[in-house]
Amino acid sequence: MPKWLNDAVFYEIYPQSFYDSNGDGIGDINGIIEKLDYVKGLGCNAIWLNPIYDSPFMDAGYDVRDYKKVAPRYGTNDDLVNLFNKAHEMGIKILLDLVPGHTSDTHPWFLEAKKAKESEFSNRYVFTKSVWDAPPQYRMMCGICERDGNYLVNYFSSQPALNYGFNEITHHEWQLPPEHPDCVATVEAIKDVMRFWLDKGADGFRVDMADSLVKNDDEKVATAKIWRGVREMLDKEYPEAAMVSEWCNPERAINNAGFHMDFYLDHYGNGYSRLFRYGDPRSSEAVFNPNGKGDVKAFADEYLPNYESTKNNGYISFMTNNHDMPRVTAGLDKNAIKLISAFIFTMPGVPFLYYGDEIGMKYQANLVSKEGGFSRTGSRTPMQWNSQKNLGFSTGDEPYLPVDKSDDAPTVENQKDDADSIYKVVTDVIALRHKYDDLKGNGELEFVYEEGKIPFYYKRGNLVMFFNPLGKDAEISTEYNGKVVYQIGGAEFADGKVEMKPQSFVMIEL
Ligand code: GLC
Numbered sequence: 001m002p003k004w005l006n007d008a009v010f011y012e013i014y015p016q017s018f019y020d021s022n023g024d025g026i027g028d029i030n031g032i033i034e035k036l037d038y039v040k041g042l043g044c045n046a047i048w049l050n051p052i053y054d055s056p057f058m059d060a061g062y063d064v065r066d067y068k069k070v071a072p073r074y075g076t077n078d079d080l081v082n083l084f085n086k087a088h089e090m091g092i093k094i095l096l097d098l099v100p101g102h103t104s105d106t107h108p109w110f111l112e113a114k115k116a117k118e119s120e121f122s123n124r125y126v127f128t129k130s131v132w133d134a135p136p137q138y139r140m141m142c143g144i145c146e147r148d149g150n151y152l153v154n155y156f157s158s159q160p161a162l163n164y165g166f167n168e169i170t171h172h173e174w175q176l177p178p179e180h181p182d183c184v185a186t187v188e189a190i191k192d193v194m195r196f197w198l199d200k201g202a203d204g205f206r207v208d209m210a211d212s213l214v215k216n217d218d219e220k221v222a223t224a225k226i227w228r229g230v231r232e233m234l235d236k237e238y239p240e241a242a243m244v245s246e247w248c249n250p251e252r253a254i255n256n257a258g259f260h261m262d263f264y265l266d267h268y269g270n271g272y273s274r275l276f277r278y279g280d281p282r283s284s285e286a287v288f289n290p291n292g293k294g295d296v297k298a299f300a301d302e303y304l305p306n307y308e309s310t311k312n313n314g315y316i317s318f319m320t321n322n323h324d325m326p327r328v329t330a331g332l333d334k335n336a337i338k339l340i341s342a343f344i345f346t347m348p349g350v351p352f353l354y355y356g357d358e359i360g361m362k363y364q365a366n367l368v369s370k371e372g373g374f375s376r377t378g379s380r381t382p383m384q385w386n387s388q389k390n391l392g393f394s395t396g397d398e399p400y401l402p403v404d405k406s407d408d409a410p411t412v413e414n415q416k417d418d419a420d421s422i423y424k425v426v427t428d429v430i431a432l433r434h435k436y437d438d439l440k441g442n443g444e445l446e447f448v449y450e451e452g453k454i455p456f457y458y459k460r461g462n463l464v465m466f467f468n469p470l471g472k473d474a475e476i477s478t479e480y481n482g483k484v485v486y487q488i489g490g491a492e493f494a495d496g497k498v499e500m501k502p503q504s505f506v507m508i509e510l
């Protein structure tokens, strides 16, 4: 287990929207290099970089055309190596985004695979034996290749699924078992990509759709086995490298598959989503909604057993948001977002901050979809730096996506010195996380709540965090009392209880 993860705080950078260093309207790698000081200033010591590979950008780069080449619009491989080096000098780690489940339909492997002529790539993707065969339970593209067969897609139609085999063979003519040499070759090809970037200085990977490899694998046993193998390779060859999975099943991802971290995603109705994410941030069941009527139990009942069973093997990762979900500003007010930040950066695991969330960037509803973003486009708009042209994102006349045009658009410049800003809370709480060992990734957790109530608290070592997300006063009974380390809103300690102001947070040291 790489030691650095225990004190890691990640910043997710969506490269096309971060900072444009050459005025062509698209963010780039040199732009990220210029802003490393900013990242460091937030207290983040690690970066997750969304895909930077060559791509036709039908899905923002998750449709990879060449795994080993930086997309020219972002720069060159040398620029990326330069970013690794500069980041390392500043104590910042960088994870690239690994997309193992599919490629672009313009990837050379696929261009070979779709030919009638057989080649070493004929089984790199999942093809049926004839175009007349298209079982409805699989999402297939039909009748469009020279080859007599249909192929399986993993996400959008432009993303053919790479072939890792089928755990349960239901159609003998074309399904291969995961042990088939051609499926093993797919695994080896992905490991080769990993080694390529790790050798150049990458610190690991965020793994896209990590659970999607082997098909007909309901319990994900065969998929987990592949990742175990990858983890063994890392332990042996790159022991400091880390992997975080887009999976949202910590027991499978961490305990079975060997990921160091697993994201707690916004799956509708799950514990995380019930706290403050989409599907329901505005609904009265969301815990951090000031008008909330639900309770924190839905979260705790799901999170705590997962936390307990994985805490010795890896970390569950909370995130303020990511590039796939509406920014939290779409559904909650500033005070609620401050409390959420206090929560995310004081819980166990390895937290992730999505670019722009530290200044409360707004979700831009109704934008025309860009690069396969669709409703996600509104969370992917250019970073807002200052009051200059395009809010400092680009000197070009037309950024590839419009910047927030509203008069009250938050920027780093106008938030940074504002004592009442989200930025202040985010940076303060991250600083406390680094300061106190009790707040580190693997520090202990005792989560205390009462059924049917929203206010709650948790204890981590000598620190206790109390939350009242409600828009009215609330009382939490507790035996704890101590020195106030940090607060939002306000709270008074009395015998056996703490009286909390509306939408408040207080951290005490015993
Ligand atoms: C993941 C990514 C998402 C992408 C999809 C297909 O969910 O986060 O942005 O569209 O996988 O690769």
Ligand code: CA
Residues within 6 Å of the ligand: 020, 021, 022, 023, 024, 025, 026, 027, 028, 073
């Ligand atoms: Ca640029």
